[in-house]
Amino acid sequence: MPLRVLLINTPHFGIRPGEEQENLGLGYLAASLRRQGHEVTLVDGTLERLTPRAMRERLAGQTYDWAGISILFQESIGQAAQVAAAVKSALPGTRVVAGGQPATFLYRELLHRYPAWDGVILGEGEDIAGSLGGDWGEGLPGLAFRYRGEVVAGARPPLVAPLDRLPFPARDLLPLASARNAAAQISRSRGCWGSCSFCSLRAFYGQAAGPVWRCRSAGNVLAEIELLRSQYGIRAVNFVDDNFLGTGERGRRQARLLADSLIAAGTGISFSLTCRADGVELDLFSRLKEAGLTRVFLGIESGVQAVLDRFGKRTTVGQNLAALDVLKTLGIEPVVGYIMFDPGSTLEEFHDSLAFLEQAFGSWAEVRRYVSLPLNVLEIYSGTPVAAQLEREGRLRGDLLGYTYHIPDARVRLLVRLILGVRRCGFPLRNWVLRRKRAQTGRAAAGRSAGPGGAG
Numbered sequence: 001m002p003l004r005v006l007l008i009n010t011p012h013f014g015i016r017p018g019e020e021q022e023n024l025g026l027g028y029l030a031a032s033l034r035r036q037g038h039e040v041t042l043v044d045g046t047l048e049r050l051t052p053r054a055m056r057e058r059l060a061g062q063t064y065d066w067a068g069i070s071i072l073f074q075e076s077i078g079q080a081a082q083v084a085a086a087v088k089s090a091l092p093g094t095r096v097v098a099g100g101q102p103a104t105f106l107y108r109e110l111l112h113r114y115p116a117w118d119g120v121i122l123g124e125g126e127d128i129a130g131s132l133g134g135d136w137g138e139g140l141p142g143l144a145f146r147y148r149g150e151v152v153a154g155a156r157p158p159l160v161a162p163l164d165r166l167p168f169p170a171r172d173l174l175p176l177a178s179a180r181n182a183a184a185q186i187s188r189s190r191g192c193w194g195s196c197s198f199c200s201l202r203a204f205y206g207q208a209a210g211p212v213w214r215c216r217s218a219g220n221v222l223a224e225i226e227l228l229r230s231q232y233g234i235r236a237v238n239f240v241d242d243n244f245l246g247t248g249e250r251g252r253r254q255a256r257l258l259a260d261s262l263i264a265a266g267t268g269i270s271f272s273l274t275c276r277a278d279g280v281e282l283d284l285f286s287r288l289k290e291a292g293l294t295r296v297f298l299g300i301e302s303g304v305q306a307v308l309d310r311f312g313k314r315t316t317v318g319q320n321l322a323a324l325d326v327l328k329t330l331g332i333e334p335v336v337g338y339i340m341f342d343p344g345s346t347l348e349e350f351h352d353s354l355a356f357l358e359q360a361f362g363s364w365a366e367v368r369r370y371v372s373l374p375l376n377v378l379e380i381y382s383g384t385p386v387a388a389q390l391e392r393e394g395r396l397r398g399d400l401l402g403y404t405y406h407i408p409d410a411r412v413r414l415l416v417r418l419i420l421g422v423r424r425c426g427f428p429l430r431n432w433v434l435r436r437k438r439a440q441t442g443r444a445a446a447g448r449s450a451g452p453g454g455a456g
Contacts (some may be wrong), residue, residue, distance in 0.1 A: 011045030027169030056086035084116035090256025120143035152225025200383035245279035280323035
C-alpha cells in the first residue's frame, strides 16, 4: 500500500547565505521511496528558512504515515528536536524518525531525551525507508526505537552497493537552491579510507558490512549531469564526495575515467571537488581541469607535522605544500580546510602554523582568500576517535547538543576564548548583513526588469 511520507531538512541558520545547498541525502531517500510507489513531500528548513513554528503552521491539517528529519550537524540536534515537536503537534498520528550521522551515533540519547522522536534510522536509509510505515514489531533492521520502555536497535543492513542501483536524487528544491546561486550537488562516491581523529566517517560506514569507499560508474554520473543540464539548465556542479579520489590507484583510475567521459561528451560543465592533499597529482589534475575542474576543497588541516600526526592524517607538510603548488600551477582555486586549534595545541604550534600559512600563501590577505577559516577551532563530534580519547582522559565536557574540551596550555585557552567570543557575535551579524544585501539586490533587479510603470 502506498505511503505518504514527509522528509524535512533541519533549519540551520548558521550557514553563510549563498552556501545553502540541497540535502542530497533526503533527495536520495525521496527518490528511492518514489521508485517504490510512495508519495513524498520534501521540506527544507534551511533553504526555505522555516522556523519550527512556521513549519507547524504549514503542516497543520495534512496527513502522513511517517516523517523523517535529517540532522546534518550535531549542533543542530536542539533545533531538530524542536522541529520534531512541531511535527508531532501538527500531525499527532504521524511517526517521526531522525536520520543522519549525529543521529546514528546518538540514537539512545535522542530517544531517551526527546519524546517527539519515535525512531532513528541507523546509517544509510534507502534500503529500509519503504518499511517504516509498517509494523515495527520487536525490531526492524537499520532502525532504533522505543519498545516496552527500552531502546532497541536493529542490526545495520549492508551498505548500499553498487551505488549505480540507486535512482538519481529527487531535485524538488534545486530551483530554490539555484536561485541562491548555489551549484547543483552531485554525490559520486561514499566513504573515505582515511582515519583522521576528528572525523566520524570511518565509524559511520564501518558499522555496516561493505567496502570503505564506493564509487558510481563514470557513465552513471555523466547521465545525471546530462539530466541536470537538460532539465534544470545547470552549468556548474559540486561533487560532495567525502573524498573524491577514493582509495589508491583504483580511486585515481575512476577519477580519470570520469574526466575522460566529461571531455568526450563535451558537457561544458564546470565542477568542484573535495580531496586529501596526498591525492593531488599534476597529470591527473591536469586532466580534471581539462574536464572542467575549477575549485578544490583541500583538507590539509595543518602545516605542523606534530599536529598532522596527532590528527592521524598520514600526510606530511611537504605533501600539503606540493598539493597547493600543483593547484597554483594549473590555475585551480584551492579552498583550504585548516584546524588552527585542537585539544593538544600549544602556543609554539600556533606560531609554527602561522609561519606555514605565510610560507604557503605569502600574505595574510591571501590566507583569508584561500583558507576557509584560518583560526578554526576543532569541534568535537560523537563517533570520532578524538571524542573517545577526550572522554577517556576526562577532558570532554557537554552533551549531545555540543561538546567542549579542556586545553592544557593556558595561553592557547585564552586565545581560543577570545576567538570564540568574537565569532559568536560576528557570524550572526555577518549572515544578517549578507541576507540584507542579497534581498536589496533582488529587489533592485526586480525593479529594473519591471521597467517604467513596473511593480513598486
